[in-house]
Amino acid sequence: MKKSKLLLIFIAVLTVLNVVYYLGQWGGPSVLQYVSDTLPVLTSFIAVVCLYHTFKAFKEIDFARVSWVLIFIGIFFDFLAETTYAILEIGFKIDMNEYFPSLADIFWCTAYIPLFAGLFMMFFGYKRSGFPLGKMKVYAIIAASSFVVFVAMAYFLLIPILSDNESDDITKLFYMYYPIADLLTVIPAIILFYITTLFGRAAISLPMRMLSIGFVCFTMADMLYAYLGWLDIYGNGNLIDVLWHVGYLVIGLAGLYQKELVESVNAQ
Amino acid sequence: MSSYTNIYAQKIYEILVPLIGDMMTKGTLKSQAAKLGINEESIAPVHLPALAEELRRGLVAFLGSDAAKAVASKIMSIR
Numbered sequence: 001m002k003k004s005k006l007l008l009i010f011i012a013v014l015t016v017l018n019v020v021y022y023l024g025q026w027g028g029p030s031v032l033q034y035v036s037d038t039l040p041v042l043t044s045f046i047a048v049v050c051l052y053h054t055f056k057a058f059k060e061i062d063f064a065r066v067s068w069v070l071i072f073i074g075i076f077f078d079f080l081a082e083t084t085y086a087i088l089e090i091g092f093k094i095d096m097n098e099y100f101p102s103l104a105d106i107f108w109c110t111a112y113i114p115l116f117a118g119l120f121m122m123f124f125g126y127k128r129s130g131f132p133l134g135k136m137k138v139y140a141i142i143a144a145s146s147f148v149v150f151v152a153m154a155y156f157l158l159i160p161i162l163s164d165n166e167s168d169d170i171t172k173l174f175y176m177y178y179p180i181a182d183l184l185t186v187i188p189a190i191i192l193f194y195i196t197t198l199f200g201r202a203a204i205s206l207p208m209r210m211l212s213i214g215f216v217c218f219t220m221a222d223m224l225y226a227y228l229g230w231l232d233i234y235g236n237g238n239l240i241d242v243l244w245h246v247g248y249l250v251i252g253l254a255g256l257y258q259k260e261l262v263e264s265v266n267a268q
Numbered sequence: 269m270s271s272y273t274n275i276y277a278q279k280i281y282e283i284l285v286p287l288i289g290d291m292m293t294k295g296t297l298k299s300q301a302a303k304l305g306i307n308e309e310s311i312a313p314v315h316l317p318a319l320a321e322e323l324r325r326g327l328v329a330f331l332g333s334d335a336a337k338a339v340a341s342k343i344m345s346i347r
Contacts, residue, residue: 202289
């Protein structure tokens, strides 16, 4: 069985178990904390391994390989962040809801840079390919929607955070960084998703499509987290965690699809 | 799947369609043939190197250089 199929089955099973456990929360708060902190470490690690094998599948250094290397670096920083968070909360018994921002947040914030660069390079590489970009009307809709989302985000999230007198400036900066960085990352992801629709169900479209879905999961989770965290009502076992876990695994799956595509073409 | 009466166009179509899909393959064949001043039904062996090179460049973004070269080699070796 292909590794991508195995991972797809794993994603389905883990997601169901994750949701069921978070709804039931058996074992009490300490078990919940262990599960809540180790699942993102596991899923991000799986994504890192998949992405490592992805860029290794490309023999020459070119746009495609560099794009995937950047995605790998970004997800690796996410893995470092998840691991740091787990060690601080489980190992050092730090209340991470109070200890914000932490070293984990520095890793998370750093991760956005190569992730954005990787997605941008994919789009730029596609633009150079000579294949059609699709309808300009769709790009205009994406731009307009992004503006609307930004305005809504500013109104419901950024301005209230800025106006909050209880948080210090560093805390506010980190609270605002995440949703802004997410929006900047999800825009190229959505553009790439649109581009994949031009190829229908062709093999080439699947890796980028999965990558886009992964980043959309991250963005949704991060925006909900930013809001809940700022209201101080996010805690272990919140169902939005499932979006992060699925996001990591789907990005890993994107990498496996890409690897299998490259290898199958080379083998012919 | 749709087919071309031109054997070279048909074979290029069969190579590309699993990778980039029916619509994109037809569109690409049409546009690349037009660049050579011909239509798809007029593709001849002499056109294959130029077509292969253009398609290779287009596929690099998705497959990387080595896999794109592999596809181009398949197109060049159509008989």
